[in-house]
Amino acid sequence: MVVSRCFTMKSLKMFSVQRRGMHLLKDKAYINGEWVKATSNAVYPVQNPADDNVITELPDMDAADAKTAVDAAANTFKTWRDTTAKERSYILRKWFNLCEKHSDDLAAIITAEAGKPLAESKGEIAYGNSFLEWFADTARHINGEIIPSPWPNKQILLTRQPLGVVSVITPWNFPYAMITRKVGALMAAGCTCVIKPSEDTPLSALAAAELAEQAGVPKGVINVITSSRKNAPGVGKVLCEDENVGCISFTGSTFVGKILYGQAAKGIKRVALELGGNAPYIVFPSADIEHALDQAMLAKFRNNGQACIGANRFLIHEAVYDKFVEGFKSRIGKKCILGPGTKEGVTCGPLINKEQAKKVSGLVDDAVSKGAEALIGGKFAKELGDKFYESTLLVNVKPDMNIYNEEIFGPVASCLKISSEEEALKIANSTRSGLAAYVFTKDLGQAFRMSRQLEFGMVAINDGILSAAEPAFGGIKESGIGREGSLHGAEEYTDIKYTLMSALDK
Structure with a gap:
């Protein structure tokens, strides 16, 4: 792998990179200032997940x-x-x-x-x-x-x-x-x-x-x-x-x-x-659907879905379900560009290791075998390597599927159709995780009701990114203390x- 504007080390311990920042790459631990x-x-x-080359030994x-x-x-x-x-x-x-x-x-x-x-x-x-x-x-x-x-x-x-x-x-x-x-x-x-x-x-x-x-x-x-x-x-x-x-x-x-x-x-x-998290992403009929779709891409595919606050379950109201799913599929196809992180234009890199890749593919395979449909993705991009999994959109997801209940931690979005605010809350809260939740609505009363009744430590209204240094970050239930x-x-x-x-x- 070639990393532009990067670093270098002894040739026996480092793959070929450009000569930059070599003093920041270490091959020892740091104790008491030594x-x-x-x-x-x-x-x-320590290996590069894109190609398994050894970066250095520690x-x-x-x-x-x-x-x-x-x-x-x-x-x-x-x-x-x-x-x-x-x-x-x-x-x-x-x-x-x-x-x-x-x-x-x-x-x-x-x-x-x-x-x-x-x-x-x-x-x-x-x-x-x-x-x-x-x-x-x-x-x-x-x-x-x-x-x-x-x-x-x-x-x-x-x-x-x-x-x-x-x-x-x-x-x-x-x-x-x-x-x-x-x-x-x-x-x-x-x-x-x-x-x-x-x-x-x-x-x-x-x-x-x-x-x-x-x-x-x-x-x-x-x-x-x-x-x-x-x-x-x-x-x-x-x-x-x-x-x-x-x-x-x-x-x-x-x-x-x-x-x-x-x-x-x-x-x-x-x-x-x-x-861990199991974040619901709830879209109601009053929402600005184009905005909700743009934010969905951030909430789901940032770091290739490997984020604790990443959207895990997309709960879309039946009145806007078809429009949302169609728009989501289109955006995934256009904006999720898989490849090594150093390649210009790439937006989604490899999963971190083979265990993570196996988990993500296993969840998708289980869901598909039980009736779910992958509208896009759903398999490895084997031409790139064994840890590059295609950005995936699943529909027809049911409660008997593992992906319905488990945190995915990968580039897989599962869409569920809901018919009411009450149903959204019931599904969203039916988990022991309680880190982050996302709600899209223009109804002010609904926004406050959802914020109050969602059993999560953080709730974002009309936004797919909620992390910053200023707010208090954390969850409830089994998502932390x-x-x-x-x-x-x-x-x-x-x-x-x-x-x-x-x-x-x-």
Whole structure:
């Protein structure tokens, strides 16, 4: 694979790329301000999902390495927690400025390790950088309270204090933004961290750590450990159970989230979990259908459908169903251009790995075997490789099909016909997931009713994209605990301390 405006490394460890940004591509982990190997000297390959070429090899760290990283973060916390909010704000701002300067380099790394089209990778970098900028400002607004006292000679003070070392475990679908969203917040609050990026996409995490070091982030505040799937359980156990860890911040599947939650419970750890979604996309007769279709393309096919808030079930009112489906099919055919992320004009890259490709194709095959129809797509583009799945539109989807109930996490849209607001709510809420929902209507009363009655942490009215640094991001039910972004995102990493000032009349 050839990546334009990218990076290079030693010829034995790197495929051919243009010579740009080579200092951001790392082949070691980052602990206590040092670039280190695994204590076992074991390594594992990081591959480009578009063609399976090995980009480089990284340390395959184990539980002992994870313990070293946690200890480093715990030691640094003793001093970092006492820095002023102004100082933390200044450092975060410097980190943001450097990441902005190297946006193209960071985007090239994401395209190499995650397969995203380069334009989309640049979009993720801009999105991820917005969190560093936001939390640079937020650091100086994490305030306490003075509460009116019931006693004439006493004063009640509530202050927010950093809770300690945070274990940050991030996914492969947004490998950069999920780190900046968490690490920017916890640093603003005065915490330190150990980051365990996905084994599929660790290179952007290491590049971010390099820029953090250049920005003057003290050693031990940010630590990045890398491991293969084989060592991930042992590493995760340390990150959840070590007594020096105060919080586990995880974005990923509900299945893994439940495991980590159970491990955290052993030490009564704070958790911040952003888990799987099953987002309904509801279109009512009053909606602007052309606008709803344009937004549907964003809500479904961003990152090739590999997004936790991606639209999963399209619930279209019978009065506009045929028009919507016809328009959706047309747009998919014209705008979903499959190929390697470095090729100009490509809008949809490969799925991240063979397991994900097998899952997506399995859901479609099951649905078709039970009577669903693929109006477009529905198969692999084998001429491109074994992880390129065609953008697909399914109709005649029924409750007995796996795709009706499961999160797809791929480029497959399933359309269901509804006849009423009540039916839309019944179908939308019939899931244990509760992350995001989308509603398209011009009826103001209906918009407020849907917002109130949809059992989801986030509801977008007449929009297919709802993520930003300013609002509170998160779900309910089995889609997670806590919020990211906004002031609330920083407060997740603080404890409230109550101080009673007494004998003021003495």
